[in-house]
Amino acid sequence: MDGTWNSDADWVTAAISIKPASAANSAPTVASVSDTPDPTNPNRSVTFATDWNDGDSGETAKVKICKSNSLTNQVCDGGSWASSTAFTTNDPEYLVYDVAGGDAGQTRDYWAFVCDDEAACSAGTAGSFSVNAVSSVPNVRFR
Ligand SMILES: [Ca+2]
Ligand SMILES: [Ca+2]
Ligand SMILES: [Ca+2]
Numbered sequence: 001m002d003g004t005w006n007s008d009a010d011w012v013t014a015a016i017s018i019k020p021a022s023a024a025n026s027a028p029t030v031a032s033v034s035d036t037p038d039p040t041n042p043n044r045s046v047t048f049a050t051d052w053n054d055g056d057s058g059e060t061a062k063v064k065i066c067k068s069n070s071l072t073n074q075v076c077d078g079g080s081w082a083s084s085t086a087f088t089t090n091d092p093e094y095l096v097y098d099v100a101g102g103d104a105g106q107t108r109d110y111w112a113f114v115c116d117d118e119a120a121c122s123a124g125t126a127g128s129f130s131v132n133a134v135s136s137v138p139n140v141r142f143r
Pocket of ligand 3: 034035038127128129130
């Protein structure tokens, strides 16, 4: 700061830095993760719903839908299908992956991780989603 104390930004920065360094932090956990629709279609998307929990009140977190069961420094080692762009209190957190052409006819595995705003992360929770080889449009029946 330059001596003035009149901006909201100063207050926000001060409030964040007051958190005691000695406060114990519990790692978040993934309660459940689901994907819909399953199967999905080429040129469609799949939405992951991750129910996460954290024992610390007011905690925010990021959810990562990784392509492998491996996370280092909050980054999916094998890349990700989707991940939160910002820390959130959304619970469940919904993330969307737009199906790519190469996914057609494949079953894709994923592992959901959640990391809190103090860099503590959960273990991975596995799931998978399938993509139809060709887009199947629901049959509409006319009477
Ligand atoms: Ca926590
Ligand atoms: Ca929850
Ligand atoms: Ca699934």
